[in-house]
Each structure stands twice: as structure tokens, then as C-alpha cells.
Amino acid sequence: MLIRKSDPNPIPSSEITPRSAYMNRRAFIAAGALGAAALAADRLAGVMRPEQVQADTKLATIQSPLSAKDLTPTSFYNITHYNNFYEFGPNKDDPARNAGKLQTSPWSVTVEGEVKKKKVFDIDALMKLRPLEDRVYRFRCVEAWSMVIPWVGYSLSEFIKQCEPTSSAKYVQFISVDRPSQEPGIEEVNLNWPYSEGLRMDEAMHPLTLLTFGLYGQVLPNQDGAPVRVVVPWKYGFKSAKSIVKVKFVKDQPGTTWNEMAPNTYGFYSNVNPNVDHTEWSQKMQRVIGAPFWKQLEPTLMFNGYGDQVASLYKGMDLNKYF
Ligand code: MTE
Secondary structure, three states, X not given: OOOEOOOOOOOOHHHXXXXXXXXXXXHHHHOOHHHHHHHHHHHHHOOOOHHXXXXXXXXXXXXXXXXXXXXXXXXXXXXXXXXXXXXXXXOOOHHHHHHHHOOOOOOEEEEEEOEOOOEEEEHHHHHHOOOOEEEEEEEEOOOOEEEEEEEEEEEHHHHHHHHOEOOOOOEEEEEEOOOOOXXXXXXXXXXXXXXXXXXXXXXXXXXXXXXXEEEXXXXXXXXXXXXXXXXXXXXXXXXXOOOEXXXXXXXXXOOOHHHHHOOOOOOOOOEOOOOOOOOOOOOOEEEEOOOOHHHOEEEOOHHHHOHHHXXXXXXXXXXXXXX
């Protein structure tokens, strides 16, 4: 879904094979002979075990009733080494290599637009606003691959209440950090920076929409959008803006990065919908990242499987037109 600045014949990034995975060396040394054999097997599968999460990044969390109970999370390794974060480069393994440069402390989120008064939230205060919940969600990228991710956060609606939007606020826009000195992809990738995304107010207020600070019980790794991002589980992944510095409440549907780049391909709504093809590929099936080869392809579910909870938001709308 991407165009390089110097590329005369852009290739969709879904076609680019990621470079070979590497294994955490410290973990390898620490494991004994048996462990090493097990880890070698994991390496083949691209797995990094959650217990390798470092203690100093651990978050205090509570279980959420909104978490999926029947899904096995994708490995920590794959979640953190197969990313789209174009500020750090066009390839899936670029964010893991380059995102360490981003300074995520200090960090604040500015709230402006149709609100009683402009506010600035420091990241530490934001993380303490509500108890942090573990929420395992399906995650579906527009490039027809999927993961299951154990996020940590709380419903975005809790934050929106603190923002005090006025009755004129009909949409909310999320704007990502734009720091070319720390984000090499900004020079390399041809997108309108800063990255921005938007939701209708009722979508933003839906309890499933998550203001996200972590995954696998630890703070978000930079490549996954540290220190704060949005996750909207029934929409294609690009609606979930990472490393947010500004939230703007607006009257009219805002321009968003991918919609402005290619409006016929990336609609504003971008609900996961097997019946609406991407302009270059079908959305009927999805490739499950990290699954054994015999389980790698599975059918795409309408609203990514969250139809019972969210279909009513779109009652009466032609979802072929508002894709
Ligand atoms: N947010 C920013 N700021 N920049 C990006 O390039 N990529 C989007 C979304 N949010 C992106 C972003 C896309 S295309 C996807 S699929 C998801 O982030 C990927 O999230 P993940 O790498 O944590 O799985």
C-alpha cells in the first residue's frame, strides 16, 4: 500500500518479502541445551516468547470482558517484527530496526478543535486515567494479512469524555508524530506527513475502540506505536494511528493519509469487508502471520468478526459505497 519517493514502478508492499528473521541473542545464550533446541524451533516459526518481555517495561493490568477468549495471540516476535510504520521505512522489518530512534519521553497529546477548551495531556497522566485492561483482539491489515494481538489500554471513550468535546464535534482526528530527524521513513516514503486518521464520533465512542499503551503486558514497543496509539478492531489496520501527538475534534469528515493518497482504494470507513475488494487484490481471504502453513489462509470475516457489536453503527448505509 505504499509508494517510495524514488520508485518509478511502485510495488504494493504486500508483495515485498520480508528479510529473514533474527533471534534475540541474549535469550539464546541464556537458554540451556534443551532450551536452545526449543528456541531454534521457535526461530523457524518466527517466535519470541512473551516471558522474554523485560521486567522494567511491564504494566499493571486487569482482565477485560471485551477481550476475546478463544483466540491464540500471535507471537511477540511477529507482532514486533512484521510492522507497517512508514515513518520508519517501507519494509515490514524496517520499524523493528529503525524505531528505536524515536524518543517517546517526554511525550504529550494535545487536544484541540471542537472542545470546551484546548488541553494537553502528559503521557503518564494519560496512562493513569483509567485502569489498563488486557484486550486480545483480531487485527486485520488491508494487505490481507492478520494477527491476534493482546493489547493493553482502555476504551478511547474514557479519554474523549475528559476532552469535553462540544456538540459540534462529529468526527475525531488522530495525528501522529512527525520528526524526520528520528523517523527516517518520512524522507523515504511518499505520503502526506504527518500520518493522520479519523473516526466518526460514534465509532470513536464505541467501547471496543481502544486507546492503547501496551501489548503482551508491557509498554508498546516503538515499532507498534509507542507511547500511545489507537486500535479499532473492526477496521483495517491503517485506521489505527500510531504514536499520536494530537487529537482534534472536527465538524466535518477529516482528510486522512491513505484516503487522500488513493481515495478509490482506501475509503474513510475501511471496515473489514470480504465483499469489497481492494483495487489490486481480493479481501475474501487473509494470511495468518505465524500460523503453520496448513492453517495460513482463512476467510475474512465481516467487520473482522465484530459484527454483533458494531454492525448497528452502519445501519442503513450502503457499505459498498461507504467502503
Ligand atoms: N500509524 C502511523 N503513524 N504510521 C503508519 O505507517 N501504519 C498503519 C497503522 N498505523 C501506520 C500507522 C497500518 S497500514 C497498519 S496495518 C498498522 O498501523 C500496523 O500496526 P502494527 O505494525 O502494530 O501491527
